[in-house]
Amino acid sequence: MAKSRVKKRPDGRYAMQIYLGTVDGKRKYKTVYGGTPKEVQKKADEVRILMGKGINITSMRDSFGDWAEKFLKSKEADGVSVSQLNSYKNYCRNHLSPLYMKSLSEILPADIQSIINETKLAKNTLKAIRNTASQIFRLAIENRAIDFNPADYVRIPKIAPEFHRDALTDDQQRWIRETPHRAQRAAMLMLYSGLRRGEATALTWADVDLNTGTISVTKSAEMINGKPHIKTTKTETGIRIVRIPQVLIDFLRNEKDSEFPLCMHVIHSARGKMMTNQAWRCMWDSYLLDLNVKYGYGGKINKFDPHGVVMRIPAFTPHWLRHTFASLLYRAGVDVLTARDQLGHSDIKTTLMIYTHLDKLYKEKHMDKLNEYLNPCKSHASQYNPESRMKSK
Template identity: 55%
Template sequence: MAKSRVKKRPDGRYAMQIYLGTVDGKRKYKTVYGGTPKEVQKKADEVRILMGKGIDISAQRDTFKEWGNHWLKIKKAIVSSAHYKTCEQKLRIINCYIGDMPISQIKTANVQNIIFDLSSLNRWTGKPTAKRTLVEYRSVCRQVFQLAIENRIIDYNPASSVKIVSNQLKKERRALSVEEQGWIINTPHRAQKAAMIMMFAGLRRGEVIPLTWNDIDFEAGTIRVNKSVFKEGTRFNIKSGAKTESGNRVVNIPQILIDFLKLQPKDTILVCPDTKDVMMTETSWRRMWDSYIKDLNIKYGDLNGKRSKYDPKGVPITIPRITPHWLRHTFCTLLYLSGTDVLTAKEQMGHSDIKTTLGIYTHLDKEHKRNAVSKLNEYIETHASHMQVKNS
């Protein structure tokens, strides 16, 4: 075969054809262009280096969207429908940025700009994107690029060194104080069952919603967690199995929760149904929870004489806006305070990684040590007259 030569085109540019091989009996070429013969030669050398690495040069015009679709087909076969929908939604947003770009031309800066843009303001939600969600976007990019690498389309992963920087304020997740726990225990409401279960059994919201009375063993004092819900629009669908494999568990529950649940009507299959005795939707849960917070606020908040929740001007929320995460965190805190070892706590909480439980326990340990020092200081100040350091 004759050696490729640089040729000048009528438009003034220079070009060179590089032989790629034969496909289906046809000779395939890659043409590179440049403003000077030297530039063309450099590009030709780069192509030959890629060919030497086994990269499929003829497929380098494949777009990110095309390889994203290949990746989705693989995901659909190996993950749950809920996980698949999450992957599909994230890929759709990523495609708005780089979907039509040839995957071989995408640089780290292109992916980094996606993360920066979403962290500043997610145009689909109108809010900055949470750090955890940004990590998921990066993960989708990495997996699509990795699939292209495995198929010899590209030779490096542009998403591998992308940094995560979130502008979203970190949501407060804390345990309820003893006083706030009393609010939950002593305030009847349709949401009280869910709140008590989350606070004294550590179930997630998605595990409480499909919970049935058959899942509760009053004799053994346990709750069996073996299903959860995933969201489609505003509706929840039941998924066999908990949020994670570790989420499938049997939770030992305290007597206070056993006694409370024994007193509840059991005329429905679900423990916490909506007002029509069917499984809750996102909307019905939100309405129930908002109503619950309003009732707690009226009973325990500082309302300056405003006592009616039907006031057309509304009632200001003066109590902390308690969330399901706070209640679940309270259960973990109660396990810590009761001396439950961290491995048992991990199993009871349904954490997939013991590092999560260790993180909570470590934080609580530091907090209680600080409280102990504060009490010591208070004691010393109270008895200061008897504990003064005297000069010798």
């Protein structure tokens, strides 16, 4: 556009209108401003370059919040789980909310980096926040609203804390094997098969073959408003055959033989119904209380004490049991591909990350044992050291 189209405004700035085309029969323009005609011309050239790339100039004025909400709607339409959708909503509306009122074209990597740096959470959570932002910008790029993804240049601080669930100790695993309780069946199942809580909730006896020692995982229970809804596992790796150890085969066979009438679901409520969120919570709290009284207090306290019972043992969640199963696979020397199949990870990177963490953990423990072995020998080291003998002479 010729420089003669540059006009000086009453406020002293210069402006130029750029024709964008027609939308619904109406001519659309974009106005660029600057302190000098040269600055205005430069901005106009930049707009034309973007138009040449097929960028929708009017969409560039859309806010990040507009596209974040479009992203959430697209994820809901894709059929992601309720828990995953809630996680996306949390990342968008809580952590990325400072960007909501900014237009897409205004946001720089530094804006997102500032949010990441100021958010004091574990590395995995920070990565999830960054990846959510990246997906929002990618959606805008696919729709020709922008041509640049600032989230791609954001780094996770090295000092951000790592978060790893602890595996249960050998003693804690023994507690589960030796403590009868209505939740013991669920605990044993997840500890020695690695099923997710949703998979365990949906599991029926028809899915369990005790003769071959296998469990067919084809479905999962998703909690919506606290109520279970069966859904088919969507990924190929989610649908799998899990091989179980003899200790679980024997336990489940005894449980099945002693249950009358036999309920359809392996894990069920006291009324024989499918487990709800509330049923899980009550059962698990009762289970941890019994374990705490037995192993935290040696049975020398009443679990119905009106003043309550202070926890002396770590309160573990069902997912800790799945992580412990992964630890057992690692300790047994099971290769990472087999472990991925057993655990149903859609991405082998998840399994590798767990194995890498466990490898580091056990190496540190082994070195601690070496240090314990060598430390008592320090006082006697000089008699075996040729240099110290020479000095003594």
